[in-house]
Amino acid sequence: MKKILLILLLNIFLINKSFALIEVDITRGNLDPLPIAISPLHVDIKSNEYEGIKIKELGENISKIIEDNFRATGLFNPLKKDAFVQKPDIAHLKPRFEDWRLIKAQALVTGKLLVKDQKLKVEFRLWDLAAAKEMDAVAFTTTPSNWRRVAHIISDKIYERLTGEEGYFDTRIIYVAESGPKNQRVKKLAIMDQDGENTKYLTLGNELVLTPRFNPTNQMVTYMSYFRNMPRVYLLDIETGTQDVVGNFPGMTFAPRFSPDGKKIVMSFAKDGNSDIYTMDLDTRVVERITDHSSIDTSPSFSPDGKFIAFNSDRSGLQQIYVMRSDGSGVKRITFGKGIYGTPVWSPRGDLIAFTKMRKGRFYIGVMRVDGSGERLLTENYYQEAPSWSPNGRVLVFYRETKAGTKGEGFSAKLWSIDITGYNERRLKTETDASDPSWSSLLSK
Amino acid sequence: MIRSLIYSISFHSVIALLTILSLPFMLRDPIDLPPIVSVELIQITDKTSIPYAPKARKIIEETKKKEEERLVSEQAPPAAKAKEKPDRIPLPNEKKEEKQIIKKKQNPEEVKPEIRQASEFEKKEIIDTNQIAALIDKAKEEEAVEQKKTKKITQSSQKNSFASGLTLSQEDALRAQIFGCWSVPLGLPYDENLLVRIKLKLKKDGTIIKSEILDHQRMNKPGQKFYKVLAESALRAVRLCQPLKVPPTGYDKWKDLQLNFNPTEMLQG
Numbered sequence: 001m002k003k004i005l006l007i008l009l010l011n012i013f014l015i016n017k018s019f020a021l022i023e024v025d026i027t028r029g030n031l032d033p034l035p036i037a038i039s040p041l042h043v044d045i046k047s048n049e050y051e052g053i054k055i056k057e058l059g060e061n062i063s064k065i066i067e068d069n070f071r072a073t074g075l076f077n078p079l080k081k082d083a084f085v086q087k088p089d090i091a092h093l094k095p096r097f098e099d100w101r102l103i104k105a106q107a108l109v110t111g112k113l114l115v116k117d118q119k120l121k122v123e124f125r126l127w128d129l130a131a132a133k134e135m136d137a138v139a140f141t142t143t144p145s146n147w148r149r150v151a152h153i154i155s156d157k158i159y160e161r162l163t164g165e166e167g168y169f170d171t172r173i174i175y176v177a178e179s180g181p182k183n184q185r186v187k188k189l190a191i192m193d194q195d196g197e198n199t200k201y202l203t204l205g206n207e208l209v210l211t212p213r214f215n216p217t218n219q220m221v222t223y224m225s226y227f228r229n230m231p232r233v234y235l236l237d238i239e240t241g242t243q244d245v246v247g248n249f250p251g252m253t254f255a256p257r258f259s260p261d262g263k264k265i266v267m268s269f270a271k272d273g274n275s276d277i278y279t280m281d282l283d284t285r286v287v288e289r290i291t292d293h294s295s296i297d298t299s300p301s302f303s304p305d306g307k308f309i310a311f312n313s314d315r316s317g318l319q320q321i322y323v324m325r326s327d328g329s330g331v332k333r334i335t336f337g338k339g340i341y342g343t344p345v346w347s348p349r350g351d352l353i354a355f356t357k358m359r360k361g362r363f364y365i366g367v368m369r370v371d372g373s374g375e376r377l378l379t380e381n382y383y384q385e386a387p388s389w390s391p392n393g394r395v396l397v398f399y400r401e402t403k404a405g406t407k408g409e410g411f412s413a414k415l416w417s418i419d420i421t422g423y424n425e426r427r428l429k430t431e432t433d434a435s436d437p438s439w440s441s442l443l444s445k
Numbered sequence: 446m447i448r449s450l451i452y453s454i455s456f457h458s459v460i461a462l463l464t465i466l467s468l469p470f471m472l473r474d475p476i477d478l479p480p481i482v483s484v485e486l487i488q489i490t491d492k493t494s495i496p497y498a499p500k501a502r503k504i505i506e507e508t509k510k511k512e513e514e515r516l517v518s519e520q521a522p523p524a525a526k527a528k529e530k531p532d533r534i535p536l537p538n539e540k541k542e543e544k545q546i547i548k549k550k551q552n553p554e555e556v557k558p559e560i561r562q563a564s565e566f567e568k569k570e571i572i573d574t575n576q577i578a579a580l581i582d583k584a585k586e587e588e589a590v591e592q593k594k595t596k597k598i599t600q601s602s603q604k605n606s607f608a609s610g611l612t613l614s615q616e617d618a619l620r621a622q623i624f625g626c627w628s629v630p631l632g633l634p635y636d637e638n639l640l641v642r643i644k645l646k647l648k649k650d651g652t653i654i655k656s657e658i659l660d661h662q663r664m665n666k667p668g669q670k671f672y673k674v675l676a677e678s679a680l681r682a683v684r685l686c687q688p689l690k691v692p693p694t695g696y697d698k699w700k701d702l703q704l705n706f707n708p709t710e711m712l713q714g
Contacts, residue, residue, distance in 0.1 A: 021644075021701050021702070021703050022611055022698065022699055022701075022702050022703065023702075023703040023704075023705055024611070024616055024619055024620060024623075024702065024703070024704050024705070025620075025704075025705045025707065026620060026623050026624065026627065026679075026682075026704055026705065026706045026707070027707055027708070027709075027710050027711060028624050028627075028708075028710075028711050029624060029626075029627030029628060029629035029678075029682065029706075029708060029711065030624065030625060030627065030628060030629070031628075031629060031631070032628065034628045075631060106628070106681060106685070128677065128681065130680075130681040130684040130685050131677070131680060131681065131684060135677075161674070162630065162674070163630045163631050163632040163674065164630050164632040164633060164670055164671035164673075164674035164675065165630075165631065165632020165671075166632075351635075392632075394631070394632070
């Protein structure tokens, strides 16, 4: 009996002793951009020539795109290449971690490529320099002319591995390209890569176009244009170039958007000064009326699960944002702040709604939770509107116009992007003036 | 007539006098601004880890020895001590109580007067540290919350020292150092448990011999991708910070160290 007691006691004593561990809580860190070294991809000497592409510079060029992508996020700090300490081919096999740490890099990207038999084979590795180990390695094969997309896909993979969140580099933006004087603007539909490259024009500019939006598979675009001098919602297939008027409405239709499953279009239809929200099934062409109110209801946007629609309405006097179920029931006002609210857009993550706010002659782009709480205004300017989400719900793209003189001089419209934290406001590169951007989802999905 | 005039004058003058005397008080702003308290930030390492006076150390060591002897030989249950609140430095009278509890269970002759002496000495010294600790607690409420969590003083460390292995400023120094090294990944969800616990084995100079993520299995669970990214970022922070800013003394206390990384507060703020 005594022995057992003794053992028990010893046990308690030892357990207690083993708990004698000092714990320190770390509740804060820094949000400084992560220093990352992106080594040029090594070009295999066995590579063949390929028409129209300078193979020897391809390694440099791909790493340059990755670098630009990362710099634009504001979350990474790509280090200068002249400080790099190892040749690309050797680094790709096994980097000397301590040397790379010396230049204060925390992560390293290496890779190599080979062009053979009309195919481009790329392989890359992401290294954790502090832990001295490989974090990710991917290889893929494609046609050489796709090399820009390869760079974007690599960027997405690295971004996802380092932030825990999907990337948004292998995406496109559709927008309205504008040219000419202010009172005689020519507006064309244009599409470009997210970094401003590969711009293509989808319409000729004979008719005014407005508010283009992608469908979930990025193959179709819905937008507003004029048909017999009446604004109407159109549908455009990007691959084939065919255009269609949506529905046979006896009046003007505008502000279209796809449902998250891509099967419906939700839009406004106006008649006799009253506008309401309608949906149309693209297969059956069945039109359904969603709101029925004497006020102006417009700018509908589905939640990503398709269960709710956010829209704006002036039913309470000034224009405010409302949320309802997708069948039109349970309408609830969510904005109560001073000023006018418009263009609600549901985030792809489902947690936030982006909007434009006008107050005292100034325009704001902001986000709030889906119940209207936690409003945060991200940016303020003379005129800006039409926010659109990046596919991961982290960045907003919108357009901003400058104030024109009496004869329309000094007027410009440009695309801008901003992080939902309110940091990292940047102008997007476009060939012409631009407005009404819409961000596609990831192309490689 | 004259009399009533005198009355009138005297009454009026009294009222006038009262008015003159009292009105300025009424005019004065009734709001009393609280006095401005100037706060001086000082290094408190010396005060939170007061070295024992040589004489006192001898006495304490003697009593400690005796306590240990007793514990082993007479099987005094240490459970009584475990009840103590782990979040603060034990007050001297609490110590006394403990000892009394132990006393009851043991031979009364065993209790030597030195014990009392020691505790009296402790009293003098500790009161000072406690007050300082309390002040710091008030000044840094946040810190206090953290302290509550972190300072799980176990029985053995209580016996050896008054506080845990690290003093407040030592802990702060370490924390501040790691704050600087930790790049928090941004894609973290707001509504998940984001605690990453890393256990370290350290060398005397603060470099790391071994590091281990305690909830390792969670990293590879489906839907917990963010956790892997978060855990890796924490591990990277520790490695980048090497050598850690550890105190020059007391290696035995901090050679094993656990860091609890939790960015929840930061993301919400």
